Amino acid sequence: MTEGLADDMALRVASDSIHSKTFGDEVVVIDMASGLYFSLRGSAVDIWSAVEAGAAPSAIAAMLAARYDGEVPKIEALCQRCLLDLVGHGLVSPEPARSPAPQPAAPATRSPFVEPQIERYLDMQDLLLLDPVHEVTEAGWPHPSAVLPQRD
Amino acid sequence: MLLASSAPAAIDHHTALAAWRVGFEAAARAGEVTTDIIVANARVRIRIASASLAEVLLPALRHLVVPNGGAPALTICACDEAETGVRPAYADALGRGANDHTFIVGERRFIAMEDNPVSSICAYDRDEPIALYWTNAADAVQPWKRCKPFLLLFHWWLLACDWQPVHAAAVGGKIGGLLIGGRTGAGKSTTALACVRAGWTFAGDDYVLIGTDPIPRVEPLFASARLKADMVARMPNLAAAHAGTPTVVGREKVDLVLLGTLSQDAFGGFPARAIVLPRVRAGGRTTVRPASPAEAMTTLMPGTLHALRGGSGAAFAKIARFVAALPVFRVDVGSDLAEIPEVLAREFELGLK
Numbered sequence: 001m002t003e004g005l006a007d008d009m010a011l012r013v014a015s016d017s018i019h020s021k022t023f024g025d026e027v028v029v030i031d032m033a034s035g036l037y038f039s040l041r042g043s044a045v046d047i048w049s050a051v052e053a054g055a056a057p058s059a060i061a062a063m064l065a066a067r068y069d070g071e072v073p074k075i076e077a078l079c080q081r082c083l084l085d086l087v088g089h090g091l092v093s094p095e096p097a098r099s100p101a102p103q104p105a106a107p108a109t110r111s112p113f114v115e116p117q118i119e120r121y122l123d124m125q126d127l128l129l130l131d132p133v134h135e136v137t138e139a140g141w142p143h144p145s146a147v148l149p150q151r152d
Numbered sequence: 153m154l155l156a157s158s159a160p161a162a163i164d165h166h167t168a169l170a171a172w173r174v175g176f177e178a179a180a181r182a183g184e185v186t187t188d189i190i191v192a193n194a195r196v197r198i199r200i201a202s203a204s205l206a207e208v209l210l211p212a213l214r215h216l217v218v219p220n221g222g223a224p225a226l227t228i229c230a231c232d233e234a235e236t237g238v239r240p241a242y243a244d245a246l247g248r249g250a251n252d253h254t255f256i257v258g259e260r261r262f263i264a265m266e267d268n269p270v271s272s273i274c275a276y277d278r279d280e281p282i283a284l285y286w287t288n289a290a291d292a293v294q295p296w297k298r299c300k301p302f303l304l305l306f307h308w309w310l311l312a313c314d315w316q317p318v319h320a321a322a323v324g325g326k327i328g329g330l331l332i333g334g335r336t337g338a339g340k341s342t343t344a345l346a347c348v349r350a351g352w353t354f355a356g357d358d359y360v361l362i363g364t365d366p367i368p369r370v371e372p373l374f375a376s377a378r379l380k381a382d383m384v385a386r387m388p389n390l391a392a393a394h395a396g397t398p399t400v401v402g403r404e405k406v407d408l409v410l411l412g413t414l415s416q417d418a419f420g421g422f423p424a425r426a427i428v429l430p431r432v433r434a435g436g437r438t439t440v441r442p443a444s445p446a447e448a449m450t451t452l453m454p455g456t457l458h459a460l461r462g463g464s465g466a467a468f469a470k471i472a473r474f475v476a477a478l479p480v481f482r483v484d485v486g487s488d489l490a491e492i493p494e495v496l497a498r499e500f501e502l503g504l505k
Binding site (some may be wrong): 016017019021023024026027028030032037039121123124 | 335444445446449450453454457458464465468469472475476
């Protein structure tokens with residue numbers, strides 16, 4: 001069970017400004033709204049994949065426990081922490097599940113548990129936030145982006 | 153700067169862009185410089201309604217020039233206020249913070265305004281397609297902009313296809329080449345120009361085009377490069393290409409426009425064989441070792457996505473496809489410039505001249 005994230009919630013990638021790509025054992029995630037980008041490694045790769053599929057927190061923890069050899073309580077605790085970190089970084093948001101959340105696929109083989117790792121990069125943030133982006137529709141300008149951070 | 157309190161006055165894009173276009177056409181009737189170039193295998197027509205602006209914007213594109221004629225896939229209309237009197241409505245838009253660079257990103261239209269008071273504006277309307285460029289005066293176009301003219305316009309235009317400008321250099325031989333990624337000061341330009349000096353084909357420095365359909369490929373975009381000032385002293389044959397001396401992240405750099413210093417046939421594209429990520433290692437030897445695709449991605453992304461606003465999802469996906477298709481290597485760049493192309497030529501099968 002994932003403390004802080006209700007089990008009847010589905011998780012999803014938080015916004016359209018977030019883009020990701022999996023390269024084998026690593027996922028690169030960028031949030032164009034915040035200017036932050038991330039490298040996810042270890043079991044964080046599985047967790048991100050499950051979030052992209054819209055899985056519930058408990059299903060993600062169960063998937064990791066089934067996929068990896070290790071102490072189940074520890075795996076669940078680290079899964080919780082990783083999900084909360086992803087939520088805290090603004091990459092993932094919980095929302096009420098509208099239909100049964102998908103169950104991540106059962107693994108064919110088990111392997112030793114690798115702790116989820118999230119590395120955050122800040123070097124693009126100042127560059128991106130320096131140049132404001134105004135979102136517009138065909139109705140014309142202006143429609144300042146609702147998600148645009150305010151700065152002093 | 154509080155963006156929420158600085159909502160700009162409403163501008164209707166259709167009206168604003170149409171009026172800008174009418175102003176340009178009137179100025180062009182008094183005299184225009186028309187130049188066709190090939191970008192990403194497609195004809196682009198550049199119409200500049202001012203001889204002095206043409207002298208500023210065209211040198212970094214002259215290696216791509218072809219005889220005028222045929223229907224262009226894109227037309228760029230450029231003018232400056234000082235010579236033509238044209239002033240787009242966007243130039244007087246209210247509510248922008250001091251020194252802002254403001255990007256207006258829609259589904260079909262893209263507009264960018266640089267600085268406040270505004271120094272340049274570019275706009276792209278995907279429906280025509282037409283690209284508009286305006287600056288207040290030709291002599292106000294900074295050297296770094298002269299070295300990569302219309303970069304944003306090319307990015308917006310190419311969003312709908314496989315090609316993508318990326319912040320990288322590229323050099324190669326007859327059968328293949330290397331995309332060279334690196335942040336400011338990493339040794340990207342040093343590596344590229346050391347190879348060019350050894351006779352390799354030059355696709356570009358700072359920004360080049362990448363594509364993956366049907367195979368990973370690099371094509372040239374600008375005949376320019378940006379070197380650390382001390383490195384120009386070590387490549388004296390490049391000194392005549394000097395276009396300006398900006399300071400980038402605290403380092404004095406020299407902008408170079410290379411056509412003339414290099415012959416026309418020194419420029420070209422090629423299939424990409426690998427992505428290399430240089431890092432200057434003072435006093436050491438040049439060595440090559442494998443690196444991860446994620447390292448390439450996190451190297452290529454910041455400089456590309458920061459500068460090229462609008463369509464970041466599509467740009468990210470195109471860069472990711474390119475990175476996933478190629479091996480990645482870290483290159484520790486030693487002090488001996490001649491050793492750099494020697495080591496890379498040994499490591500990669502590129503069909504060098």
